[in-house]
Amino acid sequence: MMTKSAHQPVVAVIAEIIMTVREFFFVVLFLFFGHTRSMTSRLIVIVGLILLAILFGVLRWWFFTYDVTPHEITLKKGVFIRKYVHMPFERIQTITRTQPFYFQPFDVYRVSIKTSGKKDDRLVFSALRLTQIEVIEQYRQQSQTKTTESKEVPKADHVYHIQTSELVVFALTSLGSLGIFGALATVISELSMHMPQDLVAKFDHWFSGQTFAGYIMILAVILIVSLVIAFARIYNRYYHFTLTRFGVHLAITQGLLTKKEIQLRLSRIQAVHYEQSLLRRWVNLATINVLLASSGRGDKEKQDKTTIIPVVSSSKAYHVLSDFLPSYRLITPKKAIGIDHAMFYELRYEVLMSLIYLTLPTVIYFGCAYVWHWPTIYSVIGIFILSVLIIYVMICAAVRMTDQRLVIEQETLTLQTSQWLTKHVYTIPRDKIQGAKATQSCFMIKSQAQHLRVIIRNGDRAKMIDMRYLPEAEVERVIRWITHVK
Amino acid sequence: MISKYAQYLPKRAKIVWVLDDLIGMLVLGLALLILNLCLGAQWPSTIIMVLNIMLIVIIGLVIGHLLLIPYYYRFHRYALDDTAILIYKGFFLRKTEAIPLNRIQNVDTTQGPLLQFFHLKRLVIVTAAHSFSIAAVDEQVAQTLRERLILAARQAREVNNDD
Incomplete structure (x- = not known):
């Protein structure tokens, strides 16, 4: 059964435009700040970039078509150099969908599909509608489910939601390395109170101009600001974190501004990784990750491991996990x-x-x-x-x-x-x-x-x-x- | 514990390594000559000195390697049994690598002119995660190993073994 080649939703053009802008950004920056630029030529550069981005965005969208059959996805892409990519559903390792905030009003997602092959390309869709993604995910589940298993899409067997309080604790305890710097700064400033005066004077002299205490203050401000930023980033990333198991498949959803969803098959997991930093050891909390086999080529987000439970009390960790990884002896x-x-x-x-x-x-x-x-x-x-x-x-x-x-x-x-x-x-x-x-x-x-x-x-x-x-x-x-x- | 199946590389491997090192030394020696005779007058003397020191250090390392060839050969062994390939290296720092046959994804062989002359092949064994090599094996052995591994790979089909 062959379906007709389809384009991505028109919203994808936005993503393509943004991508083009990113690719040409440095060239434009160079042109923009060139020595002898007048105001008009700078304006031309900006307008030129926007026109170019729109042109490329539309062209890329027009030349990007895909077919979905029950067995494989076929992509045709490229404006000048046409490229065909076939991906059988059986070989899919993970399907990740992310939704940047500017996609939220349109209800579309960016979708990236990885295989286990080392040299394989990833398939990346700039934008797909939820119904289109569901078709792909359904085919993947069907072709990766043995004939003895039921072919219907099973309902969720187990669901884990992160509590807001847990998320806050997670974000706070993720700042381990920064926390150590903070502690160090406090210790040094304490020490400087009790050190012999001439030694402190030497230090002050050494940091010429500023006093020692002044530097500590500046350091503290930088630290606090970076702590707040780090906290916000983690909060944004793991907001509404949900882990669901459907039969032999896991699904993870997370994110506040950029929403992200990952689907994977349990047997694709290479190892379960329990991680506990020094700070979390003191508060008896742990993080559970899984290591997956995936192709790295063209992977922008170099993420080492996939978190499946961001924070859990260390004594209950394996009990919670046993519902999601039933075949594992934890x-x-x-x-x-x-x-x-x-x-x-x-x-x-x-x-x-x-x-x-x-x-x-x-x-x-x-x-x-x-x-x-x-x-x-x-x-x-x-x-x-x-x-x-x-x-x-x-x-x-x-x-x-x-x-x-x-x-x-x-x-x-x-x-x-x-x-x-x-x-x-x-x-x-x-x-x-x-x-x-x-x-x-x-x-x-x-x-x-x-x-x-x-x-x-x-x-x-x-x-x-x-x-x-x-x-x-x-x-x-x-x-x-x-x-x-x- | 070294497996009882462990075998040495073919003796010809030693000759290949010696020739390899000699050729390397010849090239480096030529570079040294060109540097001092032809470029000595034109380039600044500090650069010439630094390059000289670097070349002499590299030549020293190659000579060290040459002298250690009997040691490398004596303690470099491999074993193939029903389940795994084992590789042994070194005496002062002993290394044993083990790869389950069923995890092997690919076996590549490479053969430069020297190895070709001595009917040897370099065997590179690739798993899903990493790769390692046996410096020189007989062409015949390389062929047998390949066949064994194709057989093993047939059993290791991921989707069929799922869950």
Whole structure:
């Protein structure tokens, strides 16, 4: 059955015009601010751009047609170079629809369709009406549902809505890194009260012109403004976040100004990722993401992972999730693994690495400082910052070793680790593991320790998860389990 | 633990690596000669000095690599069993890579003139996420590996295995 080639709704022209304006923006900026431009020629440039954008917008819209059959979508696009893209529904990984605020009155969406192929193009529709999208989504669900399953569009099995209070907590605790800067600024200003007067005077002199306190004030204002902006961005992005499961399909809707909807099939999930920053550890909250396989080409929004639950109490997280990911064995690993004295070895390794990286620059610096008589205050500040950094690295390494867990249960590998104090738990089905790697330096032979790296797919790249200083036998067992996959 | 099926690369691989390094050194040596004899008079002396140091360091690295070839060869092994390909590298820093056969998406072979002369192929094994290579295997072995992998790929059809 072949349907007639269709154009996108006329509103798509707006999107095409905006796109053209973006593409030519820098050229126009260059022309506009050229040296010898008079007022009239600037006006011509602006009018020219608008006319060009409208012309291109209409042309692009006119030459962009598509067919939808029950088996595939076919696109024809391009003004000068015609391009045909076929996408069978079976290969679709995710369908994402976004609705910028200027689309809201027209009730159309921008739609982007991704496959799992690494080199494949994405299909991007500038604007489609809801009914048109629903046809595509229905065909996708039908062709990705086995014949034994019911072919009707199932009704929602489970729905999760984010509460406004949760969203506020989420936005507030997302500001972790900024919060640390804020805390640091407070500590420094506190310290400056209690430091010996001559040292403070030196600092004030060093920040010539401004007083030390003045700089702290400016820093604080910048921080507050960026906090507010960051809060607004997260609030806008996750506003009315809803997760729905229809049979073996998940749908996510979110957004205030720009509305976004993602549809995906459960079996396309490569791993479930539980994430908990230091700040959220204190308030017992966590974020749940999923890693998906998708083509990255032409992907403007380089999003690493897809959030399925922005914020949830860490004790209830897996209970809530079990409704949405019924086939996943989600467990919280308890028992620490690692050889005896693993923590000591890891810290020793970090110290050695820091020494290797820092010795040469330090020697060069002090050599230069000696030759050119650089002020001692620079060295003092430099050494202070360096020692703070090294202590931070050591703390992170210690926390990582304490957090490290590995559990194999039936067909699922659960890995827990932490990076820069953020805890990550990955729940990976055996058949989604792409490979594994064991490394052992000659210093680790006596203690029979090995590092393990598990490789899974995320987007169009590889995601490596590292476990350090595990017993050799355990690593061998894990690798044997990984390779004996159906 | 190295698998009992692990095998060394063909001995000819060593010769290929040595030739590779020698050719590299020849090219770098020529560059050094041209730099000092032809360009020495025209270019500023600091640039000549920096380029000289860089070239000599690179030549040093190539010589280091040349001397280490017996080491690389001795500890570079691969094993293919019913379920996976395993690759072993190094002695001071030991690495073992394992790829389940059913996760392999593609096997590419490349063959430069040197490898062609010695009837060897470089094997690049690609999964959905990453790729890795075996530096040199026999043409015959490369063919067998390909066939094995096509067989394995037939089972790994994603949609059929769903849920």
